[in-house]
Amino acid sequence: MSDVRIDDLPVRDELRGTSPYGAPQLDVPVRLNTNENPYPLPEPLVERIAERVREAARGLNRYPDRDAVELRTALAAYLTRTGGHEVGLRNVWAANGSNEVIQQLLQAFGGPGRTAMGFEPSYSMHALIARGTGTGWISGPRDEDFAIDLAAAEKAIAEHCPDVVFITTPNNPTGNAVPRETVAALYEAAQAAKPSMVIVDEAYVEFSHGSSLLPLLQDRPHLVISRTMSKAFGAAGLRLGYLAAHPAVVDAVQLVRLPYHLSAITQVTALAALEHTDTLLGYVAQLKQERDRLADELRAMGYEVTASDANFVQFGRFADAHEAWRKILDRGVLVRDNGVPGRLRVTAGTPAENDAFLDAVRELKNEVE
Numbered sequence: 001m002s003d004v005r006i007d008d009l010p011v012r013d014e015l016r017g018t019s020p021y022g023a024p025q026l027d028v029p030v031r032l033n034t035n036e037n038p039y040p041l042p043e044p045l046v047e048r049i050a051e052r053v054r055e056a057a058r059g060l061n062r063y064p065d066r067d068a069v070e071l072r073t074a075l076a077a078y079l080t081r082t083g084g085h086e087v088g089l090r091n092v093w094a095a096n097g098s099n100e101v102i103q104q105l106l107q108a109f110g111g112p113g114r115t116a117m118g119f120e121p122s123y124s125m126h127a128l129i130a131r132g133t134g135t136g137w138i139s140g141p142r143d144e145d146f147a148i149d150l151a152a153a154e155k156a157i158a159e160h161c162p163d164v165v166f167i168t169t170p171n172n173p174t175g176n177a178v179p180r181e182t183v184a185a186l187y188e189a190a191q192a193a194k195p196s197m198v199i200v201d202e203a204y205v206e207f208s209h210g211s212s213l214l215p216l217l218q219d220r221p222h223l224v225i226s227r228t229m230s231k232a233f234g235a236a237g238l239r240l241g242y243l244a245a246h247p248a249v250v251d252a253v254q255l256v257r258l259p260y261h262l263s264a265i266t267q268v269t270a271l272a273a274l275e276h277t278d279t280l281l282g283y284v285a286q287l288k289q290e291r292d293r294l295a296d297e298l299r300a301m302g303y304e305v306t307a308s309d310a311n312f313v314q315f316g317r318f319a320d321a322h323e324a325w326r327k328i329l330d331r332g333v334l335v336r337d338n339g340v341p342g343r344l345r346v347t348a349g350t351p352a353e354n355d356a357f358l359d360a361v362r363e364l365k366n367e368v369e
């Protein structure tokens with residue numbers, strides 16, 4: 001192969017010199033860097049998946065259900081049961097991970113000549129998906145404690161009039177939740193400014209002290225709640241994300257989704273996982289406890305910890321966060337350097353993994369002192 005690089009290709013101008021999403025996938029003993037659930041799926045569920053996949057395999061000569069009706073109905077039932085608000089098939093849409101849900105939303109509501117705003121630091125893929133869909137990105141403010149300062153956020157929305165506003169709650173990588181009243185007020189601000197679509201990314205909501213913002217969907221047709229089976233359901237490898245919104249929003253994403261985007265295998269696997277919802281969510285309580293233990297022990301060691309409603313904890317401060325990340329890695333524990341100055345993020349793992357992490361940071365602390 002001759003030495004051809006990206007920039008030698010007629011690639012879109014806005015992609016030149018940029019980097020792909022790249023959480024390191026390193027083979028180390030303790031991996032606490034991508035907010036996965038550390039527990040493998042329980043054996044009865046593995047059996048059920050195998051059974052349903054075997055059945056589906058017989059029909060793989062045909063395209064899958066393009067509208068994923070059975071799956072969306074099951075997701076709607078899960079949301080209605082746990083979210084404090086009734087939603088049905090027509091309110092729910094599903095795709096390959098919530099990343100794809102967000103991409104479809106930006107294809108429908110963003111795009112060239114339009115802008116999206118997020119309050120940073122937040123989930124980096126929002127900005128990357130904006131870039132990939134030709135949507136301009138506006139970085140909105142957070143205060144020193146990583147909370148959204150309502151007045152500052154309202155001002156930013158009024159000034160920039162974005163077409164799409166992202167609110168991630170609980171936020172990644174910081175872990176803190178956004179109060180319901182703040183989300184409601186930001187929705188109003190976004191409607192006054194444009195009106196725009198407001199996407200509430202609730203990827204981690206099952207780990208929260210509070211409840212889902214699903215009830216806010218009532219009378220707010222420009223609001224979208226995005227969810228995933230990658231975290232609380234412990235099924236990151238499945239790639240299944242979904243949204244709840246007004247049926248018109250579901251109609252809009254259907255204008256841009258690829259036909260048959262959700263494979264028959266994905267659909268039946270997700271359905272099997274949903275049959276085992278209670279078992280899977282049983283790990284959530286344990287992970288919340290471990291999250292709180294991580295936060296308490298880090299604080300006891302003298303680290304600064306951001307209050308977390310998610311399955312991870314942001315901690316610091318480090319004079320050089322990347323150097324600290326490397327030293328923790330040298331001790332066999334992979335955490336995440338999200339580029340937030342002076343901070344790192346650790347995902348709650350099994351008790352043994354968390355112990356290994358705590359030992360590593362304790363050593364680090366002793367080394368510095």
Ligand code: PMP
Pocket residue numbers: 034035096097098099100123168171172201203204227228229230236239240241
């Ligand atoms: N939203 C947030 C806030 C996330 O942290 C993540 C995953 N890290 C996602 C969405 C995407 O998850 P998935 O595509 O696996 O559903």
